Amino acid sequence: MTHQLKILPEYFQSVVSGVKTFEIRKNDRDFQVDDEVLLQEWTLSEGYTGAQALVRITYITDYAQREGYIVFAHQLVSHSIVQGGESK
Template sequence: MNGTFVYHHLKIAPVFYRDVVSGKKKFEIRVNDRNFLEGDHLILQEFENGKYTGNEIEVLITYIPNFQLLDDYVVMGIEPVEGPSKLPQEIEVSEYLEEAE
């Protein structure tokens, strides 16, 4: 780890979100389109039926193995930085996209 890190905001399905929150799921497998690095933080935002639920958890990338996976996928070891949180309101995808523009 180099002392600097990035926050990556990612969607996560409810079944996987629950497993991260419970501590059962200690890894993420993703397309490495963001150049994930050990020490970066993931903000995993629960996403269901086309909208964000408002539930999110921040995790730290603790380990990335040094081997090539197919189609530029990456396996990341993760651990929670803090417990899950609930955003003040549910966000419709269309509203989120409008805010991003």
């Protein structure tokens, strides 16, 4: 299954660079290990930027999380960055 989620630019850049390998999210989509997540960069002022990263969930836990929330570890599969209207 592939899920689509918004992600703010500062977090998106950390995912693409490989520094951020996890997400803390509300578990309202029944996330499972091996699911793919399309992280779509989004800003409050502009909406979707067109940049996106596809990640695969490798581990899930709800340890020490608020009710209904999980942490999932992920591995970057691919990404595209949009600059000046062109995809890279």
